[in-house]
Amino acid sequence: MISSINPSIKAFAVLIPGIMLGFTFDVFTPLLYFLFILGITFSMTDIPTLRWLKLFSPFVLIALGFAWMTVLYANQTFSYGEVVFSLWGLEVTTGSIQTGISLALRSLCFGALSLLFILTTDSTKLMLSFMQQCKLPPKITYGILAGYRFLPIFQHELQVLKQAHRIRGVGRTKGIKGRLNQFRRYAIPLLANGIRKAERVAIAMESKGFTGDKDRTHYHQMKVEKRDWLFFVLMIGMLAAVFILSYYLGYLNIFGKRY
Template sequence: MILSINPSIKAFAVLVPGVLLGLTYDVFTPLLYFIFILAVTFTMTDIPILRWMKFFTPFLILALSFAWMTVLYANQTFSNGEVVFTLWNLEITTGSIQTGISLALRSLCFGALSLMFILTTDSTKLMLSFMQQCKLPPKITYGILAGYRFLPVFRHELEVLRQAHRIRGVSRARGIKGRVNQFRRYAIPLLANGIRKAERVSVAMESKGFTGDTDRTHYHKMTVGKRDWLFLGMMIGFLIAVFALSYYLGYLRIFGRKF
């Protein structure tokens, strides 16, 4: 179902909860919403669990790092409460632990929302939706799309350069100076090829009548239907319900202040 959602609506459905979750500093609110994100991801998409875990692992490591540093170096606003233990002359309090866990859970929510958006969104449809629904100028959207399409080409050209250097007896550089010289050997040909390709694309677009005018027709028409609004309402509505439940149970904390 999420695959068919309009990309612009999907972007708002991910961005708004991400911003609102950034205001919370309790454990209950991001934990409950993280469980909801996982339920939506694995019930409304066809993303394999192993593939999702492969992409999610870096977010998990980053979240644990954030939590550890926050626990150690929380400021006075968030380090209230009883001292649990002392580490390296640093007093670890219940408030700093709660803030660290909250930050980790918020980071996991951001990662899960990002993966849900990235793994279910086509780049071409995303740019077309930004152009048609968000009224983004065609020069910007087509420029971003063209640059995105060049990435696999640059990867192939870099591999060709490496093989050409290896055939000619140029070994892999060692040390900082060698790495800098190696970067120059790769960067200059890639930059020259990129400039030539960009010029060819520009000439081709102008020859086909592309002027960047916003008043233009589209072969692929992106529309917004009831399903899109229902998805947006579900993502934001559940977060509001979580805020309300957290407030009712006395867990809600915004910027360190308990409500």
């Protein structure tokens, strides 16, 4: 299962294809790799299909918006081919349509890769892996982890503040001035509570002997095993295979230059 893969290896296995796909402007390459990502997501993870579709639906809307704007406002490099139709004085060519579809598919690939990483990665293990495998300073990793843990607390405190104001007869105000006053009523208590919690966490970490030294032992040891490298080779190797196949079929297009 992908959830057991080392987070650092998984991050690079997702980041490299995302960067490489950004150089392609044909339809075939991102489409084939997007189908591969879908196969990996639904065969090697336990992500519920309905939940994945709900989270992925915003990426579809964003991809359609990117495609539409690219079709209408493609530059001269990508406006090759015959004119298909004109809209509002803008000529839409076969090249601009292909570029728009390619951009949409790349956006879908980025979204699918992001969900694959986010939904199968534990935040604590991710920070530990960055600290142990990537040698990220403990001050940064523990700071990020502490801030991430504060988010649900702030959300709960915001709900408590809203309920307290509602009990005291302070309802939602209208207008820009009213919204600013409402934001100030919420922001000041949350900021004060955040400062107090940060001080308590800092004192607690110092009392436990945390100094930010890199030469430290870890209760949870994050190891890189054979299966981690197999997953990395699978993701990068499939990307290379898609590029090679696209090249031999004559579809590969990098920055508007067909190979």
